[in-house]
Amino acid sequence: MNSGYSHHGASRTKKSLLGWMFGGGSPDEDILDNLDTLRQRSRDLYMGGAALATGALKTARTNVVGTGLRLKPTLDADFLRLTEEEGRELKRTIEREFALWADSTDCDATRMNNFYELQQLALLSQLMSGDCFGLLPMVPRLHSVYDLRVRIVEADRCCDPPDKKGRDIKGGVECGPDGDVIAYWIRNSHPLGESAGRPQWVRVEAEGKESGRCNVVHLLETERPEQRRGVPILAPVIESLKQLGRYTEAELTAAVVSGFFTVFIKSNTPENAMGEGIPGYQQVDLEDESSLELGSGSVLSLQPNESIETANPGRPNTAFDGFVTAVLRQVGAALEIPYELLVKHFTASYSASRAALLEAWKMFRMRRAWMVSGFCQPIYEEWFAEAVAKGRIDAPGFFDDPIIRKAYTKAEWHGPSAGQIDPLKEANAAKVRVDEGFSTRERETAELTGGDFEMNHRQRVREEKMRRDDGLMGGANSANEILEREQDEE
Structure with missing residues (x-):
């Protein structure tokens, strides 16, 4: 008698499912029709509606981008028929030239951020609003070698124009007959601001x-086929975070009230003024006749039919922490951020804490890869x-063949490392991976410290040469011998 899901999740007869009000539609109906509300609520949570929402977004931004994803050229020297020395020299030239552009605020159309700060801005905006746009205009400037500029545009400004007759435009994104994105419609002012x-x-x-040049980079996370706009990362947990914020505020207010010794006078004769004729009462606020306070060391007497009752909210609530923890575990699961990292509270064992960090870094690395493919690499190209x-860069055949262009612009982007709970164990594990050929020194350097192995190697060569020239290669004994020899000479 089994009819697939009709007797299970799709049942319309089970009592447990009869009250389930559901409805669905296309990506445009489910997302675009509700996107404005989702964005504004997500921003409200970030700006103070819930402290944990702010922490969640900043935690993701700090671990995915941090101080910035740094360029590491990995051009295909063999395909380009470059010698090893020519390849190294070209890489150093690329790094030097890119730093000239990326380290300066001239790369920003608004001249406020350098390229690495623009990465932080773009990612935080994408997490908060669902997506983010980067325009790539060419704007010549005095004393600036390069004309390429990056202009970050908030998601709200990409919206439908009033007249879109004959065009497939939804959410400000115009698609062609085959469903490919061909253009974006950008409003000249923010729709939620005061536009002049x-x-x-x-x-x-x-x-x-004609050129095939990338004019717009669209940073978003797609969840459904044919989806045109992104959804804020907080969208599934907006209600939980808001309710949790209200509950926290109520508990905080109750705890503050319990910190005062509050007294209520219960009277069966309300026609008498409160405190009238009672020695020991003092009026606190002359403008408010009902404002009274207890005098120091006073012995009070009450009017007939009056009694004293004290306020006792019963705070702090012993069940508060357990309840909040249970809710945050569900929020963390939805955001792919473990509870320990979400609240920055590591009290479990080394293995449990490391497992939580490893699980979080699966998400951080995934978003970092999206950030590279959707923002950093297109702008770099x-x-x-x-x-x-x-x-400025000598690259023969760059404009002749796409495969040659790809070989020249091949690159890796390294960001902050995951950090180590036990640095010695992590370093020993990295050493074993390198010795057994499971990894490389360059990759392990980037994973452990976020550094550059080649730069470290050159610096170490210089340092070891200095130590050898000064007779320090033997360690402390050689240093002592040099000190004794200098004392003998004196």
Whole structure:
């Protein structure tokens, strides 16, 4: 008699499912119709509606981007027929030129952030609003070698124009007959702000028709096929976080009230003024006749039919911590951030704490990969093309063949490391992986410290040469011998 899901999750006869009010639609109906409300509620939680929402977004931003994802060119020297020395020299030239552009605020269209700060801004905006846009205009500036600029645009400004007759535009994203994104419609002012004058829309093509140049980078996380706009990461837990914030505020208020010795006078004759004719009472606020206080060391007498009752909210609530912990475990599961990392509270064993961090870093690495493919790498390729066009980087055949262009712009992006709970164990494990050939020194350096193995190697060569020249290679004994020899000479 089994009819698939009709007797289980899709049952319309079971009492446990009769009251389930459900409804669904296409990605446009489920997402676009509710996106404005989701964005504003998500921002309200971040700006103070719930402290844990702020912490969750900042935790994700700090671990995914941190101080910035740094460029590590990994061009295909064999395919480009470059010698090992030529390949190393070209990599150093690329790093030097890119730093000239990325370390300066000239890379920002608003001249407020450098490239690494723009990464933080773009990711935080994407997490909070669901998606974020980066326009790539060419704006010449005095004393600036490169003309490429990055202009971060908040999600609200990409919206439908009033007249979209004959165009497939939804959520400000225009698609072609095959469903491919061909253009974005950007409003000249924020729809939630006070705009001066009549709003206008600018159609920005996703790619240049003749050059194929990337004009817009769209940073979002897609959850459904044919989805055009992103959803805030807090969307599934907005209600839980808001209710938790209200509960926390109520508990805090109750705890503050319990910190005062509050007395209520219960009277069966309300026609008599409170405290009238009672020695020991003092009026606190002259403008408020009902404001009274107890005098120091006073012995009070009450009117007939009056009694004293004290306020006792019963705070702090012993069940508060357990309840909040249970809710936060569910919130952390939805956000892919373990409870320990969400509240920055590590009290479990080494193995449990490490397991929580490893689970969190699966999500952080995934979002870092999205950040690289959707933001860093496209912008880097546009910068590289300008550097080659201006003769700052020598890359023969770059504009002739896409495969050659790919070989030149191949790169890795390294960000902050996961950190170590027990540095000695982590270092020994990294050493074993390198010795057994499971990993490389370059990768382990990036994973453990976020550093650059090649730069570390060159620095170590210089340091060891200095130690050898000064006779310190033997350690403390050699140092003592040098000290004794200098004393003998004196």
